[in-house]
Amino acid sequence: xxxxxxxxxxxxxxxxxxxxxxxxxxxxxxxxxxxxxxxxxxxxxxxxxxxxxxxxxxxxxxxxxxxxxxxxxxxxxxxxxxxxxxxxxxxxxxxxxxxxxxxxxxxxxxxxxx
Amino acid sequence: xxxxxxxxxxxxxxxxxxxxxxxxxxxxxxxxxxxxxxxxxxxxxxxxxxxxxxxxxxxxxxxxxxxxxxxxxxxxxxxxxxxxxxxxxxxxxxxxxxxxxxxxxxxxxxxxxx
Numbered sequence: 001x002x003x004x005x006x007x008x009x010x011x012x013x014x015x016x017x018x019x020x021x022x023x024x025x026x027x028x029x030x031x032x033x034x035x036x037x038x039x040x041x042x043x044x045x046x047x048x049x050x051x052x053x054x055x056x057x058x059x060x061x062x063x064x065x066x067x068x069x070x071x072x073x074x075x076x077x078x079x080x081x082x083x084x085x086x087x088x089x090x091x092x093x094x095x096x097x098x099x100x101x102x103x104x105x106x107x108x109x110x111x112x113x114x
Numbered sequence: 115x116x117x118x119x120x121x122x123x124x125x126x127x128x129x130x131x132x133x134x135x136x137x138x139x140x141x142x143x144x145x146x147x148x149x150x151x152x153x154x155x156x157x158x159x160x161x162x163x164x165x166x167x168x169x170x171x172x173x174x175x176x177x178x179x180x181x182x183x184x185x186x187x188x189x190x191x192x193x194x195x196x197x198x199x200x201x202x203x204x205x206x207x208x209x210x211x212x213x214x215x216x217x218x219x220x221x222x223x224x225x226x227x228x
Contacts (some may be wrong), residue, residue, distance in 0.1 A: 031214050033215075040220060041220060042218045042220040042221050048214060050214055092159075094214070096214060100164055100209075101209040101214075101216070102164055105159035105160075107156070107157070108157050
C-alpha cells in the first residue's frame with residue numbers, strides 16, 4: 001500500500017541533544033513537508049521540499065534542519081538551538097506543480113525533550 | 115499574507131443530527147484550493163473534502179458537504195447524520211495557486227454526543 005511512514009511514534013531526548021525524525025513516502029510525490037503541531041496552534045510549516053536536493057524554509061524553521069537526498073525521504077533534525085522542541089511533528093507529501101494540491105500525511109511523531 | 119480563520123474552537127452535536135463548521139480565509143489570488151482535514155484521536159490527518167475556487171458548485175462527499183461563498187471568502191463544512199466516529203479536530207486549509215504551501219486554520223474540536 002502507498003503511504004507515508006514516520007518513525008518512531010514517540011521519541012524522548014535530553015535537552016541539548018540533536019534528534020532526527022524520519023519520514024518516508026512511496027507515493028512518488030515530488031513535494032514533501034514538515035509541520036509542527038502544538039495545542040491551539042494548528043499546523044505550522046517548518047520546511048518543505050519540491051524536488052530532490054532542494055528545500056525551503058517555512059514559517060518556523062529556526063532550530064531545525066532538513067535534507068532531501070532521495071525523493072522518498074525527507075528527514076527532519078531538531079537541533080539543540082530549538083528553544084521549545086517538545087511537540088507533535090507531522091510529515092506530508094503532495095504532487096508538485098499541479099492541482100488539486102492536497103497533502104497526504106504520515107501518522108506523526110511525538111517528541112518530548114526534558 | 116494568506117490567513118485561514120476558524121472562529122469556533124469547539125462544538126458539539128448530537129448523534130444523527132447536522133452540524134456546520136465555519137471557516138473564513140483571506141487571499142489575494144483568484145486561483146486557489148480549499149480543504150477540510152479531520153484529525154481523530156489517533157492524530158492521523160485525513161482529507162475530508164476539497165473545493166476548487168474556480169468551481170461554482172459546492173463539493174460533496176457522502177455526508178460531508180461545503181458551502182463555498184467566494185465573495186465572502188467563506189468555506190463552511192456541513193456534516194449530516196453525525197456519527198460517533200466524526201468526533202475529531204477539524205482543520206480548514208487553503209492552497210494558493212502558484213505556491214506549494216497549505217495554510218491551516220487553528221482547528222476546531224467536534225464532540226459527538228450519543
